[in-house]
Amino acid sequence: MLASTFREPAREIAYVSMLRAQRARAILLIGSGFQDRAWERAMDAELDPYVRAGGRVAVVSRHRSLRVDTVQPENRAGAAELAKALVALGHREFAVLTGPPELTTVADRLAGFREGLAGAGIGLDRVVRGGAFTREGGHLAARRSLASGGPRPTCVFAVTDVMAVGALAALREAGVRVPEDMSLAGFDDIPVVRELSPPLSTVALPLTEMGERVIARALRTPAEAGRSRVVRIDGEVVLRGSTGPPPHGRHHG
Known part of the structure; x- marks a missing residue:
């Protein structure tokens, strides 16, 4: 069953x-x-x-x-390593797109990403919840991030690839080029993300x-x-x- x-x-x-x-x-x-x-x-x-x-x-x-x-x-450790890799590219302004906070996967990946940034002396600018751990949730969270005002982050981390796929669509709709205007990363390495344009950076499990x-x-x-x-x-x-x-x-x- x-x-x-x-x-x-x-x-x-x-x-x-x-x-x-x-x-x-x-x-x-x-x-x-x-x-x-x-x-x-x-x-x-x-x-x-x-x-x-x-x-x-x-x-x-x-x-x-x-x-x-x-x-x-190792969700927490993987997210921390991703944060360090993105910092090494030169990023300092970040946003994280998450799903329901009661999910342990969300909590662990968010905590790990914060830890990775903190190790470089960087704080997390914003955490945006999309409501659902889905493509639609990622789309909504990305739209909310763009509409929140203030300086835009240079890099966005969606805590799952499925959310990142939705976020990529929302950024395109808003005329935001990836990665020229804003970088985007996910987590899991589901097969479809290699076929995206551009292909998605992620933590491969x-x-x-x-x-x-x-x-x-x-x-x-x-x-x-x-x-x-x-x-x-x-x-x-x-x-x-x-x-x-x-x-x-x-x-x-």
Whole structure:
């Protein structure tokens, strides 16, 4: 059974309950968790008895409170490294486009980006929320950033590539050239971003490997299982055509 929760906590709990009732051999939870104590308690109430009865659970990119096998991308460290790479291009004025603040992925990537800038003595000028962790959310956040007044940032970081795709469209609609007027970067390295014009700079995660690793964790035998384990996956900064030096006159070296 394959289902999308559309990042709705109540729907996720309902699907896990359904899988328990159907006596699924294993449950995989893929995607960001929630910074929500009520969700954590409800999820624990579903997963604990399922695991005690012999069910297997493995997750990707979830909240650390779940006591199950986890394949955890290093979101915070990857975002910090991206910030350092963008600073090295000469940027000093940044905006971050984010989705719902309760998502752990959003929180980790935003915190990491702040840390990377802080290490260079730079503050984050603005954080713009798009509402949804989607292309439409990125489009809305980019429009909000452009309409906010004041000096425009020279570089925008969208916390996921999907949002960056929407942001690129919004910048084009506003007549903002990427990267000549403003650089743009994302996170994940989903396949489509290499085909954009310009191709998107991002933090590449080995998405296929992560899927294979989480399946392997879920299908371990009881003898192999033992204690729950966290497998950490590093991201790699990949600079492409969507990022370049700041516009002439705003380059700080």
